[in-house]
Amino acid sequence: MMCDLARLCSVREFAQSFKAKKLPLHILVCNAAVCTQPWRLTEDGLESTFQICHLGHFLLVQCLQDVLRRSAPARVVVVSSESHRFTDLLDSCGKVDLALLSPPKKEYWSMLAYNRAKLCNILFSNELHRRLSPHGVTSNAVHPGNMIYTSIHRSWWLMTVLFMMARPFTKSMVREKPNTIAHTTLYSLCLSNH
Template sequence: MAAPIVDTDSEDEIPPGWEERVSAQGQVYYANHETKATQWEHPRSGKRKQIKGDLPYGWEKQINDEGVIVFVDHINRKTTYTDPRLAFAEDEKKTPMDFKQKFDGNSTAIQVLQGRDLSGKYAIVTGANSGIGYETARTLAYFGATVILACRNLEAANKCVKVILEERPSAKLEVMHLDLASLKSVRMFAEEYRSKKWPLHMLILNAGVFGLAYTKTEDDLEMTFQVNHLAQFYLTKLLWEVLAASSPSRVVIVSSESHRFSDISLHNISEDKLSPGRNKYKDLQSYNDSKLCNVLFSLHLNKLLSDKGVHCNSLHPGSVMYTSLSRNWFLYKLIFLLARPFTKSLQQGAATSIFCAASSQLDGVGGLYFNNCCRCEPSKAGHDEELALRLWNLSEKMLQTALDREK
């Protein structure tokens, strides 16, 4: 067997005689032991790099008896003179939008967060008791975040917490009831969250329904539209002051490539189109429309909140993954069984949610659509700012009508 080809002259490699170090401000610099000189620019690529954030989970910086800084890995019980964050140093950005693809469709959520410490960060994940939502919550908890599982099924959510704690006893997890088919439940959830005086750094709107027979909620709205869009729109509005007070913070909206098959436009967007009656309802069309609503909501929300330090992005999690989303549609289950060898795992499916929620590559980045941890163009309607504004105003109107009906 031929030996693997090794690029010994990669621009990222440090030449012999050089050493990579980190300044107190997190800037990477390079020491030349032959000339006794230091410089900020990488000796091969000429790029400048920086590290961000705290040490990885389980690490601590100490000063030894000789007065030298060392780094202690408490999990693996080892000590090193090298700052572990060097392995994850990134090229300095000229603008926040200057980022390159580091992960892809094969990356897992855990790989995306490798080297990060999210201790002190608070995250809400809707629909966190199964599928991608569960993997998203589990991964954030693994890396130190306090994760609130916002779920309708409390029994299932508590079972998830038990499993995560068996794997990672130090995980910080909370379960709170949230039924997106009830605007009253959304309001009660937000009131309870605010009463706890917790910050909120990541609001991950993951929950969704698919393939439902025509159903109306207690708020007299079509179920798919309310659960997939309007209730989470309401939740965000109720919590955005907490998000702004906790900035920098992020809102992540799980959409789908199905948004490309919506026919919502400036010419037909209306209350009846968004929440159709029984005679006009088609389950797949309503799902596609709700997913376009997710993309448009994200686009306009980012425009409203980015100057407050809150950035919002939407995403497609992956192709034909078997989750509880398919429980209402037999044909989807059949499609999955046929396509299973070509699909993502749930850890891979959660990677883009995690990337949008916590990757330092997206600091200050919002208003975009991601697939496979990579920015991609949504549909033409998906970046129509006028359509996004029209949806926002209609959502406000429909929400107020439903809330007035409660009184």
């Protein structure tokens, strides 16, 4: 099943299609992300990095929340990043500034947009856990590891160079032994943005 996080209607359609299958959902992994993208608005009028890295996942979890609760025990895994530490969502008066999440082009910096989206992932995961854990649904935000090689940086040459230089010192997913899960049936939802 395909889900385009850059289109909120696609997220809603995906959730409806999944619900129609009447399957349990024990694990939902929110992993899709983009980084170092040039500024652009989605068809929903939102800055694309924020929508793809955070808002699309947020909406998906909201749409599937009833399925998760019925499937308990269940869990949501939100893949964030250590880069969340390099930003905040506060204005100069110390109040949350929602305009920072979907800035206009003149105020956009791709890494900062990514960092803010990843901070939103953590805040969301914490609140989701607080609300749903009494119903048997846990939520965790995880950092995938330092500089594990992916193509997330493909839009910015400088980041590509940094990843290339760091690659000999990072983990390779090819070298890692796969985890096996025996005697358990898990329905895992893997999302990607194409």
